[in-house]
Amino acid sequence: MKFKKWFEQLGPGTLVAAAFIGPGTVTVCTLAGVHFGMALLWALLLSTLATIALQEMTARLGILTQKGLAEVLRDTIQQPILKIMITFLILAAIVVGNASYEAGNISGGILGLETLLGVWIYDIGGIHFNMMSMVIGVIAFILLYIGNYKFLERALVGLVLLMSSSFVLAAILTKPNLFEIVKGAFLPKVPSGSLLTIVGLIGTTVVPYNLFLHASLVKEKWTSANELSIARKDTVISIGLGGLVSMSILIAAVAIPSNDITNAADLAESLTPVYGHFAKYFLGIGLFAAGITSAITAPLAAAYVANGCLGWKASLQSKRFRAVWIFILATGVLFAAIGFKPIEIIKFAQIANGILLPLIVGILLWIMNHKTLLGKYSNSKFKNAVGIVILIISIFLGVKSIIAVFGLL
Template structure:
């Protein structure tokens, strides 16, 4: 059992990254609006995430290089290479800067659910002190620059988050048969398309493919360790999926259409299932916010490191500059309540383009014998990967059309 825990590593960090406040909100809306019927979309998302993240982890361990670094080395055409690197940097670095305020705000919302809302007045501005606290915690953990400390902290937070949301779902006493029907009956009620896209889009996250390939080589350096990485990926992503499903189930158990956010879900739970359920949800939301607030700047720094060919470590000034910049913007925008809609729209477009592109490039790389040797993709993995690629193309097109109000 001790050796089993010893080999739990990057997987929970990946789960921590995709279960952010955005995921919590989308899952709450899915449950409130469509009951248990969209659980199948989350099941598909879990399978897709496992397949793609396993490829990313295998690449990192076998080559001891990150995905961004491999893309920069393997694409020989200068124009195509520059175009893809610019898109990756735009989507991941600028995108994560845009989303970081939302990550911190989600953690703040969790604290406010439990402790109330403190405000500090500075001149004409009201600053939320919880944003500063979450930003400080994230800063300290990232600045230490010790992978093991970061890993243990995030694994602990993921466990807290998992228990919080799972207990919340259990206390709502859902209809088990209705839950099973929702998982395996592929039904798309009228008006649910954008919600389905949202559920898949918040789980199959482009920056996680880059983050995972870097994190595995921080923990494992031998090909023989691949079995640990695969098991770690499976367990963590399934655990993350259970968290997301728990939120859908909790929201579905409340027969109310007035759920527009996680805070609405917490308030709706209180009169039905007691004050304690609100606390479980609040703690879970805090954990979701702070884990994403740590992993988003970390992923951006790794991507910049690989795309720009820096080859630096966690403690280098270039690496620190990227994550400090993104974390700082997140704290600033979250604490003053500023929402840059245009930047977020740009990030959505870039990520909509990036997800199918990176999934396609990853599958291409994973079939290259000169890079992976005997560890390249099997036919079954390619078939599943191509099916996922087709869905991500559809997802990317729909998310871009949605941003321009053409859907």
């Protein structure tokens, strides 16, 4: 009964964890483990704690105002030009960004399936077409089209638990050195050549669109200040579980005998000779679950953002809401199926996200201190101090990501 009650209380936070543990996170964590061993575990621990702090703020805001973050920004920012600029930046970073990243989410799910079932590529009119993208697209479409929040939540909670158990078991199979894990997590170290990897580890965990997604999701589940403690527990457990998954991927990657690794599918194949087929299957299932959960949450977040920015007041089942996520999902399925990578759009999205993260963290801190809006539930001094540290880190991350896009680093 205790497990059932605990399971039922999980919700929006798990969807946020599902969103940030996508194929990009899996790949960055894999490469961090391969090239730097346990030395960068601290970056994952730091980014997980930062994510918990930010997501708790957005969850509190969503429950108390019963509005999404984009809606709150529209209502709070009075200066017309500033409002237009921020709305454009949010739409560019989240809607355009998620459309360009969606192919990567689906491709990650495909890698997981191919690890388990082999390759399903067919030649149609001279174009190589990966049919597994259609499988993932159809599953994502059905879950989103049903338009029932509770059903979607249960499905994603199940997928996250599947993903979590898969990656954690894969890490356990490699019999890691516990002393090295503790040292890597609690003694920060920056090995030579690791700076961009650290930026990647933090950047794939502290994600701008999750702030918008979380604030919109909590109001689907909770409606009063009395439920804030449940929402806080959901956030801590779910994001903490997400951080554990990321660390497990890095730990499993440390065991690889070769440096010739580019993604988690390579990781699965490399672990097989040493740790048996179980390692391959655990990682394949985990990568599939990571891909499909992100393939669902990215279109969902884009639809919520468009809904809030454009003032639609639409529901999960409305035509406008569905039109946005169908566009994002269809674009991702098509690009993943033919192997097309919209590099310029992805670069544009990375720049927009690099600017958006510190901007949104700064505005969020400002809003969370609005006594007229939040009353006694506004930020404490401690939460503000934590928020300021995160803001400084997010500015550093944003600058580094923009510099990296222009090839200056």
